[in-house]
Amino acid sequence: MQSLPKLASLTAAASIAALLMLVAGPGSGLLLPAAAHAGSEKGAGAGKQGSAIPECGNSAPETCHLDITINQGAATAGAICDSFDRGEGLCVGSSHGTPAWSEPGYFPRQGIQSSFTWKSHGAPRDVDYTSNSSFTTVDSYIRGDVPASNSAILDVTDAWNRASGVHWKTVATGSRPGTPGGPLYIDYDHKSYGIGSTIHIFGYLVRK
Numbered sequence: 624m625q626s627l628p629k630l631a632s633l634t635a636a637a638s639i640a641a642l643l644m645l646v647a648g649p650g651s652g653l654l655l656p657a658a659a660h661a662g663s664e665k666g667a668g669a670g671k672q673g674s675a676i677p678e679c680g681n682s683a684p685e686t687c688h689l690d691i692t693i694n695q696g697a698a699t700a701g702a703i704c705d706s707f708d709r710g711e712g713l714c715v716g717s718s719h720g721t722p723a724w725s726e727p728g729y730f731p732r733q734g735i736q737s738s739f740t741w742k743s744h745g746a747p748r749d750v751d752y753t754s755n756s757s758f759t760t761v762d763s764y765i766r767g768d769v770p771a772s773n774s775a776i777l778d779v780t781d782a783w784n785r786a787s788g789v790h791w792k793t794v795a796t797g798s799r800p801g802t803p804g805g806p807l808y809i810d811y812d813h814k815s816y817g818i819g820s821t822i823h824i825f826g827y828l829v830r831k
Contacts, residue, residue, distance in 0.1 A: 676803065679828055680723045681786035686803065690825035691720035693737050693752070695818060696729040704820035707748070707772045707811040713740040714811075714820055718754055723786035724763045726754035734758030739822050746771040752824065761785070765824070767793070769809060775800045777807040782828055791828035801826040 679687035696702030696716035705712025718725040718737035728735045734757045741748040752765040763784035769777055777800070782791040793806045801808030807826035814820045 676827060679721055679784065679787075679791070683787050683789045683830060686827055686829050687791075688825070688827050689721040689724050691718050691725050691752075692824075693718045693739050693822040695814075695820040696731070696736065698818050700729065700731055702729065702731070703817075704813060706813045706815075707741070711740075711742040713738060714822060715739075720825075723784045724754065724765075726756060726762060734760075741769075748772065750777065752822075765807075767807075772811075775808050775810060777809040777824060777826075779807055779828065781831070790831040792831050793826070794829050803827045 676686050676688050677684050679689040693714060694716045695704045695714060702715050704714035704716070715729075715731070715736055715738045717727050717729040719727055726735060726737045730736070734755055737752070737754045739750065739752050741750045743749075748769045748771075750765075750767060750769055752763075754762045754764070756762050763782075763786075765777075765779055765782040767777055767779040767781075777793075778795070779791065779793040783789070794804060795806070796804035798805030800806050805826065807824055807828075810821075810823040812821045812823070
């Protein structure tokens with residue numbers, strides 16, 4: 624019979640604790656049971672613009688994101704990168720980033736390379752990025768226009784990759800370059816001494 628007072632005391636203590644939590648409410652500094660926090664915290668990256676949009680790969684979602692960098696190939700292998708200020712030119716080498724849109728090797732004798740070419744009509748430039756795994760095999764391309772040589776805007780009129788077989792484009796909704804609903808972001812970093820130029824392209828494509 625000695626257990627009854629202990630049981631009564633435990634019951635009373637639990638009732639008091641529950642009452643304190645109810646009265647104090649959130650932010651009172653009281654430690655709530657772990658179950659009370661379930662689902663209250665966002666996962667890593669939650670709320671970031673475009674964080675739920677998949678990578679452009681072998682599937683065909685409505686929207687996907689890509690991020691590629693073209694690196695000038697070895698000058699000893701004949702790789703050149705012209706200044707983007709020129710009316711027309713090219714940059715050849717390897718590319719890294721989104722796998723279905725890049726070619727990490729540069730073996731021009733076998734046709735394995737990534738190239739970026741352009742032609743201007745005034746300030747705007749019609750540009751073409753292509754990755755090849757052989758002379759006759761195109762793995763991906765991105766075609767569009769850049770308003771001027773110092774612009775970060777790449778409006779895509781047609782893009783395609785072999786992995787998905789889908790054609791893509793960008794849309795103009797007023798969003799910044801590289802963000803959902805905007806053009807791709809492009810940064811052509813030309814090295815005046817002739818080696819080490821890079822072209823960084825990233826952003827979001829929508830299915831045509």
